[in-house]
Amino acid sequence: MTETIHRAHNFNAGPAGLPLEVMQQAQAELLDYKGTGMSVVEMSHRSKEFEGMITEAEADIRELLNIPASYKVTFMQGGASLQFSMIPMNFRAPGASADYIVTGAWSKKALGEAEKLGAARVAASTKAGNFDRVPDSLDLDPKAAYLYYCSNETIHGVEFFQEPEAPAGVPLVCDASSDFMSRPLDISKYAYLYAGAQKNVGPAGVVIGILREDMLERVPENMPVMLDYKVQATEKSLYNTPPSFSIYMVGLVMKWIKKNGGLAGIEARNKAKADLLYSAIDASGGFYKGHAQPESRSRMNVTFRLPSEELEAQFVSEAKKLDMIGLKGHRSVGGLRASIYNAVELSDIEFLVQFMKEFQTRNG
Amino acid sequence: MTETIHRAHNFNAGPAGLPLEVMQQAQAELLDYKGTGMSVVEMSHRSKEFEGMITEAEADIRELLNIPASYKVTFMQGGASLQFSMIPMNFRAPGASADYIVTGAWSKKALGEAEKLGAARVAASTKAGNFDRVPDSLDLDPKAAYLYYCSNETIHGVEFFQEPEAPAGVPLVCDASSDFMSRPLDISKYAYLYAGAQKNVGPAGVVIGILREDMLERVPENMPVMLDYKVQATEKSLYNTPPSFSIYMVGLVMKWIKKNGGLAGIEARNKAKADLLYSAIDASGGFYKGHAQPESRSRMNVTFRLPSEELEAQFVSEAKKLDMIGLKGHRSVGGLRASIYNAVELSDIEFLVQFMKEFQTRNG
Numbered sequence: 001m002t003e004t005i006h007r008a009h010n011f012n013a014g015p016a017g018l019p020l021e022v023m024q025q026a027q028a029e030l031l032d033y034k035g036t037g038m039s040v041v042e043m044s045h046r047s048k049e050f051e052g053m054i055t056e057a058e059a060d061i062r063e064l065l066n067i068p069a070s071y072k073v074t075f076m077q078g079g080a081s082l083q084f085s086m087i088p089m090n091f092r093a094p095g096a097s098a099d100y101i102v103t104g105a106w107s108k109k110a111l112g113e114a115e116k117l118g119a120a121r122v123a124a125s126t127k128a129g130n131f132d133r134v135p136d137s138l139d140l141d142p143k144a145a146y147l148y149y150c151s152n153e154t155i156h157g158v159e160f161f162q163e164p165e166a167p168a169g170v171p172l173v174c175d176a177s178s179d180f181m182s183r184p185l186d187i188s189k190y191a192y193l194y195a196g197a198q199k200n201v202g203p204a205g206v207v208i209g210i211l212r213e214d215m216l217e218r219v220p221e222n223m224p225v226m227l228d229y230k231v232q233a234t235e236k237s238l239y240n241t242p243p244s245f246s247i248y249m250v251g252l253v254m255k256w257i258k259k260n261g262g263l264a265g266i267e268a269r270n271k272a273k274a275d276l277l278y279s280a281i282d283a284s285g286g287f288y289k290g291h292a293q294p295e296s297r298s299r300m301n302v303t304f305r306l307p308s309e310e311l312e313a314q315f316v317s318e319a320k321k322l323d324m325i326g327l328k329g330h331r332s333v334g335g336l337r338a339s340i341y342n343a344v345e346l347s348d349i350e351f352l353v354q355f356m357k358e359f360q361t362r363n364g
Numbered sequence: 365m366t367e368t369i370h371r372a373h374n375f376n377a378g379p380a381g382l383p384l385e386v387m388q389q390a391q392a393e394l395l396d397y398k399g400t401g402m403s404v405v406e407m408s409h410r411s412k413e414f415e416g417m418i419t420e421a422e423a424d425i426r427e428l429l430n431i432p433a434s435y436k437v438t439f440m441q442g443g444a445s446l447q448f449s450m451i452p453m454n455f456r457a458p459g460a461s462a463d464y465i466v467t468g469a470w471s472k473k474a475l476g477e478a479e480k481l482g483a484a485r486v487a488a489s490t491k492a493g494n495f496d497r498v499p500d501s502l503d504l505d506p507k508a509a510y511l512y513y514c515s516n517e518t519i520h521g522v523e524f525f526q527e528p529e530a531p532a533g534v535p536l537v538c539d540a541s542s543d544f545m546s547r548p549l550d551i552s553k554y555a556y557l558y559a560g561a562q563k564n565v566g567p568a569g570v571v572i573g574i575l576r577e578d579m580l581e582r583v584p585e586n587m588p589v590m591l592d593y594k595v596q597a598t599e600k601s602l603y604n605t606p607p608s609f610s611i612y613m614v615g616l617v618m619k620w621i622k623k624n625g626g627l628a629g630i631e632a633r634n635k636a637k638a639d640l641l642y643s644a645i646d647a648s649g650g651f652y653k654g655h656a657q658p659e660s661r662s663r664m665n666v667t668f669r670l671p672s673e674e675l676e677a678q679f680v681s682e683a684k685k686l687d688m689i690g691l692k693g694h695r696s697v698g699g700l701r702a703s704i705y706n707a708v709e710l711s712d713i714e715f716l717v718q719f720m721k722e723f724q725t726r727n728g
Contacts, residue, residue: 008401015608017406023395030391031384037372037687041567041613042381044690077441077569078590081604085588116586198605203405205441205569205607222480224449226442240445241562243569244379245609249405323401326408 009348012326013154013301014178015198017343022252040248045241053244054237057251064254064263067187067210072233074209075247080106080177080196082227083207084113087173087192090219090229092118092145099123099144101164104131104153105332106175114148123147130333131156133296142167146191152179154199155330157303157337158296163189171215179300180208181257182342183267191215197246199300200342201253206246257342266342273340273349274299280353287360291333305335311363312336318359324352373712376690377518377665378542379562381707386616404612409605417608418601421615428618428627431551431574436597438573439611444470444541444560446591447571448477451537451556454583454593456482456509463487463508465528468495468517469696470539478512487511494697495520497660506531510555516543518563519694521667521701522660527553535579543664544572545621546706547631555579561610563664564706565617570610621706630706637704637713638663644717651724655697669699675727676700682723688716 010017033040036049043050058073067073076082087110092098097119100111103126114120121144124135131153140147147166151174152159159179163186166172171191180195187193191212198204211229219230231239237247257266278297281288281304291303306312312335316328329337338352374381397404400413407414422437431437440446451474456462461483464475467490478484485508488499495517504511511530515538516523523543527550530536535555544559551557555576562568575593583594595603601611621630642661645652645668655667670676676699680692693701702716 006396006399006401010402010406012402012406012408015406015408015605018403020395023403023406027391027394030394031387032370035370036689037370038374038376038689039382039387042374042376042379042387044376044379045568077443077607078446079441079604082442082588082590085590089588113589116588196605203609204409204605205610224446224453224480225477226446226449240443241379241560241568243441243607243610245567246569246607325400325402 009322009324009351010326010344011324011338011340011348011352013330013337013339014196014341015204016339016341018202018249018253019256019343022249022256025252026249041245043244045238045244050244053248053251054242057247057254060251060254060258061208064181064257065185065187065210070213071187072209072211072213074211074229074232075237075242075250076207076209076232077205077226077243079204079207080175080194081109083175083194083209084110085117086227086229087146087148088114088117088120089223089227091171091173091192091215093218094118096145097121097141097143099141099147099170101135101138101147101149102127103134103150103158104156106153106155106177107148107150110148110150110175126158131158132291133293134158134160138164140167140170142170144170146171146173148173148175150175150177152176152298152300154178154301154339156291156333157298157301158292159298159300171212178341179298181263181266182270182300184263197250199339202250203246205243206250208250253342269346270299270340270342273344273346274302276346276349276353277302277338277340280356284356284360287364288356291335300339300341302338302340303329303333303335309334314363315359319352319355322351322355324355373686373688373715374690374708375688375702375704375712375716377694377701377703378560378705379568380703380705382566382613382617383620383707386613386620389616390613405609407608409602409608414608417612417615418606421611421618424615424618424622425572428545428621429549429551429574434577435551436573436575436577438575438593438596439601439606439614440571440573440596441569441590441607443568443571444539444558445473447539447558447573448474449481450591450593451510451512452478452481452484453587453591455535455537455556455579457582458482460509461485461505461507463505463511463534465499465502465511465513466491467498467514467522468520470517470519470541471512471514474512474514474539490522495522496655497657498522498524502528504531504534506534508534510535510537512537512539514539514541516540516662516664518542518665518703520655520697521662521665522656523662523664535576542705543662545627545630546634546664548627561614563703566614567610569607570614572614617706633710634663634704634706637708637710638666640710640713640717641666641702641704644720648720648724651728652720655699664703664705666702666704667693667697667699673698678727679723683716683719686715686719688719
């Protein structure tokens, strides 16, 4: 059967490809989930079937990341963009200031939302080099309400491989939307870490939050109910109807990660993929040029340029004819971007690298 | 093929059943949407395929409801519960007050969120009769920022069949989550009408908003970006990654409604279903007792009691064995509730009514 399924080489930046076997299970169960006579999307979120699903998804996330019992795990709506507002609303007291590390478009947007509602400082910015690296040093406020950063910037293709160190007593907050579950993580370093699902762990429509319980003491009274982390945590993400299909899919992806060696296995796989692609870039004698500095190179989003914009356009167009989708870079960086999240196979990278060599031979 | 598909009699209050042919199309396309080699959930929301999908879903909503060009249609996240906060944040100026008609749990929650953030008045409440009707009269503030109501209360099973009349110049705002697209609607009477999808038009995770453009002038500066109706309208619901699968499914349901006679056809179908069920209640000589007063009886959620709580529990349990799902009433009303949204078939009601008769014969 699988031979007949048409699957593109999906290099989309997100929403992105999901593992074929996950998609096949979702398809098989779509009309009748485990003999209930209903689809997951047709079930009450108060049913024992759905409660089982969300409980198991949470348990698997906890197991994979080894999350301490003192953390809450929530499933929310609104994307990272709503988190940008919720974080200062919940965690920054009136008059207090928060520190932001700006390493690309997403952390910049988060800073912008925080500034709308109160005081925020830039603890570091790599804008001068068009966000081609993580910062060497930080200018930290020891009284900051929190220190915020984005662990992987999808547009610029830079990733932190070590957490920034916050001053004692300053909670570390992280947008891990695009490298969540791509490698092991020491959750105990974070006060709050969140991720939109649509890169490595599921369809769009759900954000996973991992929150150290003591942070809930900061939540002000009378928050709009859906923006209140205390409500989300207390109600176990079921204050209102959750995005059930996306949560179900996240659950399936967690099972797939567990089957594939857990986060250590996934990291090895992702590292091999990224190494292969960056090696091809570096071996091209300058025909392909990476945007990010080597030590900050993202394993998720590989950004690179060709000698001219004409060649870049030609590359994208020819690649598309070979069923390689999503390779056009974001306009703020230009060039090419291959997003190689969890579900991208090494064989997809091999196919791309082979094409890169041929393309260079023809046009170099 | 269809004979072998196990489908329950789905009386869930939401998420609820969707049309079988819609589910079948979603299943067929789930691995490879129209030859793209990708699932809808694996596609960029900036791709021409997804833009085509969301544009067509909007066009079909506009066609079905005959929406004037002066209205914007948006697809948002966060459910009705987030709308409860967004409405006063966007449409009620500082110091102004808004009027709320309270006919059940949902309008009460909406009022509660509005009160957190400013002034709100109760223009009518039917709480005294445990929300068994829509109000006979309204106490209206001619200077209200808006008049808010919920067109169908799912828990109590009461529905407005005529819009409340707002004073001249006072915009009418409606939560139509549970009867949206169940019958024709005169959109020109509304300044803002919204609906969560998970009752009549799709899976959970998306809210459809229909907004008269002049309301955008009220939106304050510096709103949290995801709560800003101006951003949602200007960016055509693509400011950030939208809940793409839910939007896709809404699009499929719109096609199904069009194929089934549009909203007039759907209304006739829904009316026949509700009439059959209420007639069975009324013909039971008091064994079954409807909660809502006849003139306020919802065509979507039929709430009724049996002579004792023991019999109610027995009814739910026996019905479940016959694959009738979701009939237990909400604890605040008790008894039974049959939610009979668009996708419920007349044959499902016939099956339920037949069982009601048998049950009464055995226990009456």
